[in-house]
Amino acid sequence: MSGTLREEHDALLLDLDGTVYAGQDVVPGALAALTGSAQRLLYVTNNASRTPSAVAAHLTELGLPTTAADVVTSAQSAARLLGERLEPRAAVLVVGAPALVEEISAVGLVPVRGSEPTPAAVVQGHSPDTGWTALAEATVAIRAGAVWVATNTDLTLPSARGLLPGNGSLVAAVRCATGQEPLVAGKPARPLMEDALDRSGATAPLVVGDRLDTDIAGARAVGARSLLVLTGVSTPMELLRAPEEQRPDLVAADLGGLDRAAQELAIDHVDGWSVHVDGSTLVLACDDGAADPVAGLRAACRPAWDDPGWTVLRAEGAGAESALRSWGIDPG
Incomplete structure (x- = not known):
């Protein structure tokens, strides 16, 4: 297929949790979209709980043949910072x-x-x-002057059962106990995205993810183009x-x-849709x-962003009512 989004890029920097898989299950459509892609695929994850080889093995089992070199983790970036x-x-x-x-040992610490x-x-x-x-030991060390690096500060972690506490929830506990702020390796901070860009060698990368506060903010932090997919954490609202x-x-x-x-995917006017702010109503x-x-949703973004004073959504017409229902909003 010619003229597609993927063909405008030489590398896809893909989030994993909520984008490619949720827990042990592949996200619907991911296999078809990624199998046989001519672009370099790099899987860029804030999750520091698995080695790149383990992540690659999981992806391979799901039907996406992957090597450890294709996986960039926040654990690797945290180890580099230290x-x-x-x-x-x-x-x-x-x-x-x-x-x-393992990653700490790999950098000679x-x-x-x-x-x-x-x-x-x-x-x-x-x-x-x-x-x-473990949190108590960290608190004592940090209060004594130890350098503190967090692999990421995601408050939640998507799973097949729903959102679970993420690393950021436990980082918050240590922050409260120490009054200190960690250096952050993972998205949206720059280190992980910079490591992924360096490894890709890309001149026209596309960052793809399901979270506004990590994937999209991380892309913007390094000046990369970004695609939000609605298969994970971030909602239309x-x-x-x-x-x-x-x-x-x-x-x-x-x-x-x-x-x-x-x-077709750009944040812009979309034929057939009309969106405006009327007082406090979008x-x-x-x-x-x-x-x-x-x-x-794409049609609504620019008006919503340009006039953020709205507090409620109103649908006019069958298409708009159907859209709000699909976003989990009662059109009233």
Whole structure:
């Protein structure tokens, strides 16, 4: 297929959780969209709980043949940040999974789980096994002057069962206990995106993800074009309320959007839809009951962003009412 979005780019920097898979299950449409892609595919994840080889094995099992070199994790970026700041063989208290321990060792630092030897730094990443004792050790070390790096600060983590507490929720506990702010490796901070761009060697990358506050903000932080897919965390209402630093260039229902023309996915006027702000009401109008609700969402973004004083949504016409229902909003 010619003239598609993917063909305008030489690399796709893809989020994983909520974009390609949710827990152990592939997101509908992801296999068809990514299989056989001519672009370099790099999977860029804030999740520091699995090694790149484990992530690659999971993707391969799902039907997307992948190597460890195709996976860029926040654990790798966190380890790089510490390697640049500490002396070789410095002790680093690891609050996180064994995968994070491996990355700390790989940059010539010594991972520890307790107070001996005295940690020069603390690195905190997601692990479902993290408990109070580990957070207490981190608090003591940070208050004593240890460098603190968080792999990411995502408050939630998508799963097949819904949203679960993410690393950011536990980082918040340590922040409250120490009064300190960590250096952040993962999206939306620059280090992970910079590492992914460096590894891709791309001149025209496209960042693809499901979260405005991480994937899209991360793309904007490094000046990359971005595509939001509505298969994970961020909702249509959150998109309409997005601050400037979280606004995507393109929006699609899922990864199938890669095979559509870029102009069809752009935040702009969309034929058949009329959107305006009337006082405190964002009015979405479309009479075609079979109209694409995501097209309506794209049409609504610019008016919603340009006049953020609205507080309620109103639908006019069968198409607009159907769109609001698909966004989980009662059209009244």
